[in-house]
Amino acid sequence: MDYLVNLSLVKPVPELDARMERAGVTIRRALAPEFELVTGWVREKFGSGWASEMAVSFARQPPACFLATRTQKLIGFACHESIARGFFGPTGVDEAARGEGIGHALLLASLLDLKVMGYGYAIIGDVGPSAFYERTVGATPIPNSKPGVYAGLLNSAD
Numbered sequence: 001m002d003y004l005v006n007l008s009l010v011k012p013v014p015e016l017d018a019r020m021e022r023a024g025v026t027i028r029r030a031l032a033p034e035f036e037l038v039t040g041w042v043r044e045k046f047g048s049g050w051a052s053e054m055a056v057s058f059a060r061q062p063p064a065c066f067l068a069t070r071t072q073k074l075i076g077f078a079c080h081e082s083i084a085r086g087f088f089g090p091t092g093v094d095e096a097a098r099g100e101g102i103g104h105a106l107l108l109a110s111l112l113d114l115k116v117m118g119y120g121y122a123i124i125g126d127v128g129p130s131a132f133y134e135r136t137v138g139a140t141p142i143p144n145s146k147p148g149v150y151a152g153l154l155n156s157a158d
Contacts, residue, residue, distance in 0.1 A: 066078045
């Protein structure tokens with residue numbers, strides 16, 4: 001199911017920014033020279049479908065993806081406008097770095113970018129952890145949104 005986020009309610013969270021700083025985590029927009037490294041990492045950790053969406057977000061100008069790094073190592077990512085206009089995702093955090101608020105910080109970076117782009121609402125497509133999105137940004141389910149933009153998606157036969 002898809003979820004809707006009212007971007008007028010999404011604000012920066014200074015406490016989360018301070019938490020990222022204390023943890024040595026930097027959240028920033030991806031840079032074009034990082035394309036191969038980032039898409040390879042996403043492919044390895046999360047699969048080729050998400051790597052393909054990451055590639056699309058890199059093609060936007062400026063890139064529509066944010067990275068979480070620690071000691072100049074990639075530990076998470078968030079994309080928007082990769083599957084459709086106004087959509088958030090995919091997003092992922094390395095298993096070893098989960099539970100530190102990194103996913104929340106990446107989500108806010110992308111949603112605030114969509115807000116700056118002029119969107120009033122964002123759609124989170126095919127939500128997995130719905131409680132996380134409901135709690136962090138007040139996301140609500142969109143009725144009749146299944147199967148959504150991923151309907152008819154080709155799958156490999158492996």
